[in-house]
Amino acid sequence: MFSVARTSFLALRRDRAAFVLSFVLPIAFFSIFAAIFGGQHDTTPRVHAIVVDEDQSQASRDLVRGLTREGSLVVATHPEPAGKNAPTPPDYTATTAEAAVKAGDAPVALIIPKGFGTNPVGFDPASKATPIELLNDQSDAIAPQVVMGMLQKVAFTSMPAVMAQEGMKYTERYLGEFTPQQRVQMQSALDDIKKLQSRDESAPTGSGQGSGFGAGVIAVDMRSVVGDNKKNSLISFYAAAIGVMFLLFTASGSAGALLDEAESGTLDRVLSSRVTMTRLLAGKLFYNTVLAFVQLVAMFLWGWAVFKLDFFSHLAGFTVMGIVTAFAVAAFGLFLASACHTRAQLGALSTLLILVMSAIGGSMFPRFLMPEAMQKAGLLTLNAWAIDGFTKVFWRNLPISALGPQVGVLLAAGIVLFLVARRVARRWEFA
Amino acid sequence: MTNSSAVTQSATARSGSTAIALRVVSLSKHYGQIVALEGVSLEVRAGECVGLLGPNGAGKSTLIRSIVGRVVPDSGSLEVFGHAAGSAGARMSLGWIPQEIALYPRITVRENLTCFGRYFSLPRAKLNESVAWCLKWAALEDRAGEISKNLSGGMKRRLNMAAGLVHRPRIVLMDEPTVGVDPQSRIRIFEMIESLRSEGSAIVYTTHYMEEAERLCDRIAIIDHGKIIAHGTNESLVRDAFGQRSQVTARFSGPAAAIAAWTQSRGGRLVDSTAEFTIEHSSQVGPLLESAATAGLVLEDVTIRQPNLESVFLHLTGRELRD
Numbered sequence: 001m002f003s004v005a006r007t008s009f010l011a012l013r014r015d016r017a018a019f020v021l022s023f024v025l026p027i028a029f030f031s032i033f034a035a036i037f038g039g040q041h042d043t044t045p046r047v048h049a050i051v052v053d054e055d056q057s058q059a060s061r062d063l064v065r066g067l068t069r070e071g072s073l074v075v076a077t078h079p080e081p082a083g084k085n086a087p088t089p090p091d092y093t094a095t096t097a098e099a100a101v102k103a104g105d106a107p108v109a110l111i112i113p114k115g116f117g118t119n120p121v122g123f124d125p126a127s128k129a130t131p132i133e134l135l136n137d138q139s140d141a142i143a144p145q146v147v148m149g150m151l152q153k154v155a156f157t158s159m160p161a162v163m164a165q166e167g168m169k170y171t172e173r174y175l176g177e178f179t180p181q182q183r184v185q186m187q188s189a190l191d192d193i194k195k196l197q198s199r200d201e202s203a204p205t206g207s208g209q210g211s212g213f214g215a216g217v218i219a220v221d222m223r224s225v226v227g228d229n230k231k232n233s234l235i236s237f238y239a240a241a242i243g244v245m246f247l248l249f250t251a252s253g254s255a256g257a258l259l260d261e262a263e264s265g266t267l268d269r270v271l272s273s274r275v276t277m278t279r280l281l282a283g284k285l286f287y288n289t290v291l292a293f294v295q296l297v298a299m300f301l302w303g304w305a306v307f308k309l310d311f312f313s314h315l316a317g318f319t320v321m322g323i324v325t326a327f328a329v330a331a332f333g334l335f336l337a338s339a340c341h342t343r344a345q346l347g348a349l350s351t352l353l354i355l356v357m358s359a360i361g362g363s364m365f366p367r368f369l370m371p372e373a374m375q376k377a378g379l380l381t382l383n384a385w386a387i388d389g390f391t392k393v394f395w396r397n398l399p400i401s402a403l404g405p406q407v408g409v410l411l412a413a414g415i416v417l418f419l420v421a422r423r424v425a426r427r428w429e430f431a
Numbered sequence: 432m433t434n435s436s437a438v439t440q441s442a443t444a445r446s447g448s449t450a451i452a453l454r455v456v457s458l459s460k461h462y463g464q465i466v467a468l469e470g471v472s473l474e475v476r477a478g479e480c481v482g483l484l485g486p487n488g489a490g491k492s493t494l495i496r497s498i499v500g501r502v503v504p505d506s507g508s509l510e511v512f513g514h515a516a517g518s519a520g521a522r523m524s525l526g527w528i529p530q531e532i533a534l535y536p537r538i539t540v541r542e543n544l545t546c547f548g549r550y551f552s553l554p555r556a557k558l559n560e561s562v563a564w565c566l567k568w569a570a571l572e573d574r575a576g577e578i579s580k581n582l583s584g585g586m587k588r589r590l591n592m593a594a595g596l597v598h599r600p601r602i603v604l605m606d607e608p609t610v611g612v613d614p615q616s617r618i619r620i621f622e623m624i625e626s627l628r629s630e631g632s633a634i635v636y637t638t639h640y641m642e643e644a645e646r647l648c649d650r651i652a653i654i655d656h657g658k659i660i661a662h663g664t665n666e667s668l669v670r671d672a673f674g675q676r677s678q679v680t681a682r683f684s685g686p687a688a689a690i691a692a693w694t695q696s697r698g699g700r701l702v703d704s705t706a707e708f709t710i711e712h713s714s715q716v717g718p719l720l721e722s723a724a725t726a727g728l729v730l731e732d733v734t735i736r737q738p739n740l741e742s743v744f745l746h747l748t749g750r751e752l753r754d
Contacts, residue, residue, distance in 0.1 A: 268496075268533065269595070273547065273551050274552055
């Protein structure tokens, strides 16, 4: 028994690929999941929200200021300047805010309408509080809930004067009108609260628990501006997310044929013909690109046939994203194959890299769930750019012209990976 | 390359069967401190079969790989029908049959041949014609649709050879093409090689089987430690190494030390308890055996034979293991 075990341990020690898969991969994965779901304070994801104040009343300004102070929110009242020295763009309007949500700049926009300051809060369902409009992107199910909760919290913490005033109204309604003397005293107290409020420039209040949709003191009308009319809204996301991950596996496996050919001597024979290494790699890149694209087509067609994915009305965008994604993953596969010396090495390295890339790139769970640092790290992966591109096409219904960043990054990544693969493949070229 | 040399090379390339198919001049290649090739020169004429013999690690593969452009030599020159090694002209003139089964295992016999033909940019009509010729030459016509990995060892060997000839090269480099095949397949491969020779192809044949070199090769070059240490026909190699001498091997019973001492005193050498001697004339055998008897050794077995290529090879390269 021990002899057999000893032999197995010896084999494991010699097989570095198996060794890596046995120990490094689980640790790497554990670390990624721990970072995402471990609840670390300094890396909790912050929700980006656009706020449009059409009212410009004291109450609305208080509300905006309160939201801005919330540590769990990143509030934008205007788009980011184009550069460091560029002038600040004009504030968002209801129209531009909706366009920004549709474009994926933020998952939520709050429109504080004119007249909000007249009836900012209400304590019962029949109240005439002016509702704030919340525009959301359904691809992020968490962001609107966080914003709703913060909105209700801020109503209490940043609008004490308004709350007190509303409280007086309710008291008069249910208990009878105040006497003039009581009114004077109440007004004096309100003035004091307002003074305190205006002096209060303290630090952000931190995140807290939301009170839920429609159940708070601030009335909210929520409207999905992206994904609302889709029966199976997340199908396209998962088709892209899972598709890209398996494309990476297929591409690296397929490119691994290069290693088989090197080992069997076929590569030597091919290179002794009129085929140069550049032509050989270009041929393999072309083949792997076509293979990956066909895989994507099959996956999305399956989504269309079984899950009612709206495939055919997005054919142009799909084709563009499909080709650049297939090209990038094919080049990635070639890069890995040329960097490895054996199939076993390739198997271990590709499994490790692809699973890590898929985890932080959004193939396993949406990137908006991740801490900000990890969301940024995700941009180093092909998965993130591909998923973003497909999301723009299928989710946001954006035109092909909006795919510039994704197409550019994936094409550039593919070209760079191919050039590196070509450089590394020189070791096979001549001895 | 100068204009005049280019003209000369073109003229050489156009010349007939007496053309120099392969010219290797002072080829050297080092891998760090290891000498793979040192000043190797060799010429092969069109229609000629030259055997390349040498122990493992002697430099044969480096020479072959240099000729096919897979190794860049440190110095020296290589020409294939007047074209510099590695050039398009040289690649089209050269066929390389590696020792490994260098095929695509998951596609059919015909598809393999077609793929390799395409790598030489053969036009469709010529490609089809060449594939048909290869299938016939390798006796694989009835297996054309078979997946390559399902072929027998001998068939894979023959397909491996055919894949190196699909572009119909004028000189073929064969690296131990009969390794691991049964006698029937070996005979078939010999017939294939002889048919190639009859068509005028030049062949460089690398092997460890001396009888193959004796049977197939017009000339033989023995290479060791990166140098060609002997070169000529089978007969001339034997003559140069042994003259008219014969080899005597004798096995004795008795104390090993006594056998060794006696063998050394008579100018022989002891190999696996067998004494070996080279004699000028058969009349020397009697006195040699008498001397053994005088030394107290009891003769068990004695053999007298004319030296052959294997004798030459072992004589020149020694009997020590190289691996």
